[in-house]
Amino acid sequence: NAGVTQTPKFQVLKTGQSMTLQCAQDMNHEYMSWYRQDPGMGLRLIHYSVGAGITDQGEVPNGYNVSRSTTEDFPLRLLSAAPSQTSVYFCASSYRDRGNYGYTFGSGTRLTVV
Amino acid sequence: QKEVEQDPGPLSVPEGAIVSLNCTYSNSAFQYFMWYRQYSRKGPELLMYTYSSGNKEDGRFTAQVDKSSKYISLFIRDSQPSDSATYLCATFRLATGTASKLTFGTGTRLQVTL
Numbered sequence: 411n412a413g414v415t416q417t418p419k420f421q422v423l424k425t426g427q428s429m430t431l432q433c434a435q436d437m438n439h440e441y442m443s444w445y446r447q448d449p450g451m452g453l454r455l456i457h458y459s460v461g462a463g464i465t466d467q468g469e470v471p472n473g474y475n476v477s478r479s480t481t482e483d484f485p486l487r488l489l490s491a492a493p494s495q496t497s498v499y500f501c502a503s504s505y506r507d508r509g510n511y512g513y514t515f516g517s518g519t520r521l522t523v524v
Numbered sequence: 525q526k527e528v529e530q531d532p533g534p535l536s537v538p539e540g541a542i543v544s545l546n547c548t549y550s551n552s553a554f555q556y557f558m559w560y561r562q563y564s565r566k567g568p569e570l571l572m573y574t575y576s577s578g579n580k581e582d583g584r585f586t587a588q589v590d591k592s593s594k595y596i597s598l599f600i601r602d603s604q605p606s607d608s609a610t611y612l613c614a615t616f617r618l619a620t621g622t623a624s625k626l627t628f629g630t631g632t633r634l635q636v637t638l
Contacts, residue, residue: 414567443625450532452612452630453568468625500567502626513558513626515567 412436416501416516423491423523431486431519433501439514441504442484443468444476446497447518453500459484491523527551530613530629539638543600547613547629550594554615554627557589559598562610562631571611572598603636610634 417432435442443458445468455468459478473495475487484503488495498520504513530547537543545559556575560568572587574580580587588597596613613629 445626445628450630452528452530453614453626453628455625455627458625512573513570515560515569517567518565 414501414503414514414516416499416519418519419517420520421522423488423521425491425493425523427491429488429491431488431499431501431521433484433486433516434482435484435501435503435514436482437503437505437514438481439503439505440481442478443502443504444474444484444486445500445502446470447500448497456486456499488521493523495521496523497521525550526630527627528613528615528629531632532630534633534635536635536637537603539603539605539636541603541636543598543603543607543634543636545598545600545611545613545632545634547596548594549596549615549627551615551617551627552591552594553617555617556615557587557596558614558626559585559587559596560612560614560628562612564609568612603634605636605638608634608636 414435444456445453447453454470457476459465465476498518500518501516528549559572561571562568574587577589577591584601586599610631610633612631614626
């Protein structure tokens with residue numbers, strides 16, 4: 411079991427470039443989500459999905475798109491990178507089992523936009 | 525005002541000390557409460573998970589929730605240098621499609637010294 415796998419681990423982009431952050435989980439979890447972590451701000455939810463074909467916006471969705479075509483994958487797309495999107499991005503997946511919820515985070519993608 | 529407030533620290537304690545980490549939250553609808561541990565340059569890992577008010581113990585760790593005062597605590601007994609990390613509290617409420625929307629505190633950085 412690999413858990414939640416994020417790629418790439420590091421990325422430098424120029425302003426205006428686009429890219430996709432990959433996230434895959436092999437635990438058959440229904441729920442997946444993307445967070446960004448900035449100093450002094452904690453983790454903030456960007457987008458989330460409660461199942462294949464279903465996505466919704468979180469707290470800070472502007473400038474990001476997501477799709478969920480399979481249970482396993484939940485890519486995050488940066489449409490036109492801006493320096494304000496310099497951050498560490500975490501993908502998480504979770505399950506629901508008789509009222510118990512388990513969340514697993516990936517190891518993160520460190521993104522710098524110059 | 526943030527929905528979950530957490531003192532960022534840093535908190536420095538000697539090995540063997542009892543550590544108390546705290547969060548307050550503003551939304552009385554929150555039902556599930558979690559503590560995550562995050563080592564430097566790693567993803568958060570779930571440490572403790574509680575539902576509603578009360579205590580939960582797991583080895584050297586005790587999580588406490590007081591819903592009447594909207595106060596969440598994590599106690600670490602016999603702290604070890606390996607406990608040095610950032611500790612994040614998180615919470616969410618149950619509603620259709622929102623199971624994956626965790627709300628995090630900003631995290632408290634803990635340093636356990638020899």
